[in-house]
Amino acid sequence: MYRREFLQAAAAAPVALAAELHQDVPKYRVVSRFQPVAHPGMPGPYGGKVVRVHAEKCIDEKSEKVDVPTVREMMAQGMQGLTGDADTRDSWARFFTVADVVGIKVNCSGAPGIMSTPEVVGEIVRNLGTLDVKPEQIWIYERFKNQVDSAHYDRYVPAGVHIWTAENDRGSILSYDPNTYVDVNFFGEEDTRSNLIRLVSERFTKIINVPNMKDHGAAGVTGCLKNIAYGDFSNVARSHSGYKTNTYSFIGTLAGVEPLRSRTVLQIMDGLRGVWHGGPFSPDRKFRFYPKQMMFGTDPVAIDRLLLDVIDDKRKAEHSVSVWDRSMTNVKSGYGYDDNPSINRFIREPGHIEYASALGLGIYDVHKIQARKIEL
Amino acid sequence: MIVVFLAVLLPGLHWDQAPETASAVKQAAVERLYVPADQLTAWKKEGFDAQSFDPARYVKLPAPGVRYQMDVAAATSVPWVDANGWRFERGRAQNMDRQYYYSVPWHKSALAAAEAYASGVDAVVHPDPRDLTALGSMLAFLRSIDGPRLPALANIGIIDDGSAETGEVLNLLARRNLLFRVVQASDPALDLNVRIGSPEYPKAEAANPAAFATRVRQKLTDEKRLVRVYGSDVVLGRLEGIERQIRIHLINYGGGKVEGLRVRVRGPYPHGTLAAFGLSNVKVADYGASEDATEFTIPEMDVYAVVDLKK
Numbered sequence: 001m002y003r004r005e006f007l008q009a010a011a012a013a014p015v016a017l018a019a020e021l022h023q024d025v026p027k028y029r030v031v032s033r034f035q036p037v038a039h040p041g042m043p044g045p046y047g048g049k050v051v052r053v054h055a056e057k058c059i060d061e062k063s064e065k066v067d068v069p070t071v072r073e074m075m076a077q078g079m080q081g082l083t084g085d086a087d088t089r090d091s092w093a094r095f096f097t098v099a100d101v102v103g104i105k106v107n108c109s110g111a112p113g114i115m116s117t118p119e120v121v122g123e124i125v126r127n128l129g130t131l132d133v134k135p136e137q138i139w140i141y142e143r144f145k146n147q148v149d150s151a152h153y154d155r156y157v158p159a160g161v162h163i164w165t166a167e168n169d170r171g172s173i174l175s176y177d178p179n180t181y182v183d184v185n186f187f188g189e190e191d192t193r194s195n196l197i198r199l200v201s202e203r204f205t206k207i208i209n210v211p212n213m214k215d216h217g218a219a220g221v222t223g224c225l226k227n228i229a230y231g232d233f234s235n236v237a238r239s240h241s242g243y244k245t246n247t248y249s250f251i252g253t254l255a256g257v258e259p260l261r262s263r264t265v266l267q268i269m270d271g272l273r274g275v276w277h278g279g280p281f282s283p284d285r286k287f288r289f290y291p292k293q294m295m296f297g298t299d300p301v302a303i304d305r306l307l308l309d310v311i312d313d314k315r316k317a318e319h320s321v322s323v324w325d326r327s328m329t330n331v332k333s334g335y336g337y338d339d340n341p342s343i344n345r346f347i348r349e350p351g352h353i354e355y356a357s358a359l360g361l362g363i364y365d366v367h368k369i370q371a372r373k374i375e376l
Numbered sequence: 377m378i379v380v381f382l383a384v385l386l387p388g389l390h391w392d393q394a395p396e397t398a399s400a401v402k403q404a405a406v407e408r409l410y411v412p413a414d415q416l417t418a419w420k421k422e423g424f425d426a427q428s429f430d431p432a433r434y435v436k437l438p439a440p441g442v443r444y445q446m447d448v449a450a451a452t453s454v455p456w457v458d459a460n461g462w463r464f465e466r467g468r469a470q471n472m473d474r475q476y477y478y479s480v481p482w483h484k485s486a487l488a489a490a491e492a493y494a495s496g497v498d499a500v501v502h503p504d505p506r507d508l509t510a511l512g513s514m515l516a517f518l519r520s521i522d523g524p525r526l527p528a529l530a531n532i533g534i535i536d537d538g539s540a541e542t543g544e545v546l547n548l549l550a551r552r553n554l555l556f557r558v559v560q561a562s563d564p565a566l567d568l569n570v571r572i573g574s575p576e577y578p579k580a581e582a583a584n585p586a587a588f589a590t591r592v593r594q595k596l597t598d599e600k601r602l603v604r605v606y607g608s609d610v611v612l613g614r615l616e617g618i619e620r621q622i623r624i625h626l627i628n629y630g631g632g633k634v635e636g637l638r639v640r641v642r643g644p645y646p647h648g649t650l651a652a653f654g655l656s657n658v659k660v661a662d663y664g665a666s667e668d669a670t671e672f673t674i675p676e677m678d679v680y681a682v683v684d685l686k687k
Contacts, residue, residue: 172636173607173635174675178638178673179662190552190609191605191607
């Protein structure tokens, strides 16, 4: 048996463009049996378009209780605003059919403090149900079991919906596709591969990305790109060492791997809660805040570009260092970061969003982003 | 080329418990038993072809395993691995008849036996008494492995000056699954020859053996490596073989089971079979062979696994 292997040649030109943004980009080798497609899910049919829906009563800040009818209305308005349809069902039908096997990529790295809100995920599942997508064809998925277990998604979705994690034991590679990976040597590590979750390459026909609005100690912020990239591949923590992180180029590179890029057709950023420092985790509630909004689109870059301002504005309001700060005087690797918003753990790389744009994943220029705000 | 098939030698047991433990030793099905000189007669009476243990005949080895030393092994969570394969390679170049001795703590005897067997050296293991059953299980597994020993495979030649610095370089090459042979002079048949102290590999660089090993890896290139292991930081491999068949020995130093191990071996081998200690009915998965390399997944492994690859 001979394995077919090829580099994603079609991505070569954007890679060259992206490399111009930054000089010390590592040498990536993308291995996939999936050919790039003409119209991939990212940036998708609504490149550069973001619909932001804000609803003051979607969550109670004190109790963190979510108001489900408000979430339902936010999602209806967001989807209709994105597609221009008058009927929410028509909006969803633009992306999914009854035959689809849908993966919902949640983010649980901050659970139980912050995660893709179960009520939001439940509403997504309900909308898929209106298209007659069977519960058994819906997979809520993440990498780490202990994080997902604390979110209790099972209480918010019909029986039959799969709640699945790639690593029941941390470090296990069994749930990853051995033939779809990015090979790169960052720091001389022995295992140089990051493999794509097998369900993505072998089972899902469509993916909905449901990130949160969070600060991130390495990437600057973690939104659509970080969630779909680091959340779908194995062995990614190796990209950080000491004060240096390779999130700048690794996030976009991973997000662009086929078939992940083609199958991720919808981005729903859940900003009911947010984390303005200490992310991606949320060990301390004092760094949690409540944007009370959701963003809808197909372009992960455009949404993340807006997220950058949300997080950085909040950090400025809290008199902490900007996500753009690269001063070594503020970097104290391993000391105090979790508790002090003026300390950086790594030199942050919020430029990963612009880099992903250069890879063709979406629109970064804020002047070219069509942002529409809906207030409920 | 004339290929010399080597005899298969199972590790022996050094047992200093009283002869009253004979039934337990019998159950362990040990082939070679070494006992204190003053107990020799008693053990023979129990029906054992025992030999008296003379520590002076052996090179004592540290116990194999891992140590999690913060900020020492690596910047991340990669643990420190105590492995003796490099000592065997060095010893093989110096003295073919060297014999080795492990005195190991609880839970380490099976690993010690596997390490010695995988390297094809003559060794005696002194286990914690509680480990006798586990050691017996490992010996039974080793006995079940078919076929003669094949010549060891390596594509890096290290010209050894016998120094401690070079020893640590050998250790870290083995730690990174960079398969080497200790040679007296450069061997043009190898992909890379390294003489520490030469202009290309200054002795001062070997003072940082980790960086030196990284440099050797870069010079060789990952594409030319004979074996790569993905999915674990604590599994080391050893290759032996001839043109149409090779055997890869995989030793897990980590102390726990590995769930999923991806292995890449240079060269096309369309057929592969797995034997894994402590696990029945485990087969290689996601097998693929191209002109350049063969890859497969071992779904689960305990201390030791052997994969035979054939053209």
